[in-house]
Amino acid sequence: MEPLDLIDRKIVAELMRDSTLAVAQIADRVGLSQTPCWKRIQKLEATGVLTGRVALADPAKLGFGLTVFVGIEAPDHSAEWRETFARATESLPQILEVYRTAGQVDYLLRIAVPDMPAFDALYKRLTDAVAIKNVTSHFALERIKFTTAYPVNTTVR
Numbered sequence: 001m002e003p004l005d006l007i008d009r010k011i012v013a014e015l016m017r018d019s020t021l022a023v024a025q026i027a028d029r030v031g032l033s034q035t036p037c038w039k040r041i042q043k044l045e046a047t048g049v050l051t052g053r054v055a056l057a058d059p060a061k062l063g064f065g066l067t068v069f070v071g072i073e074a075p076d077h078s079a080e081w082r083e084t085f086a087r088a089t090e091s092l093p094q095i096l097e098v099y100r101t102a103g104q105v106d107y108l109l110r111i112a113v114p115d116m117p118a119f120d121a122l123y124k125r126l127t128d129a130v131a132i133k134n135v136t137s138h139f140a141l142e143r144i145k146f147t148t149a150y151p152v153n154t155t156v157r
Helices: 006-017 023-030 034-046 079-090 116-129
Strands: 066-073 095-100 107-113 134-139
Touching: 006 023, 006 034, 023 034, 066 116, 079 095, 079 116, 107 116, 116 134
Parallel strands: none
Antiparallel strands: 066 107, 066 134, 095 107
16 A cells, blocks of 8 residues: 555544544645545545544443553463454453553553443453453553544654
């Protein structure tokens, strides 16, 4: 895939900021007319640069007041264990993100639950579903910064 030009980056930045913008508004903000802008958006979707459009919600107002970051150490690194772990995490919708990492833990999870008893129940379900060597949990006290937008329209590297 060829790298995105500045106009494509501006379009992506606008859509990450507010995906409800009309094509006319995006076109105006990036310096295009509507038809070329719409064609670029379609191409960005077709090539997988844009993978979806969502509404962001306040977790506390939805009853998910506790965010937990969990580090997992795997007992082994076999394909069978990885598949079991992937199935287990996929089956628990409170687990919002799962990353395989390098360093002290093998996997990092972001979990959203209503409270500590809900986290304990999820912990038990996860550890019943898959063997785990070690679990380290970090409880978020305050969300200081949060964004889903990548800095595609900046010069900072």
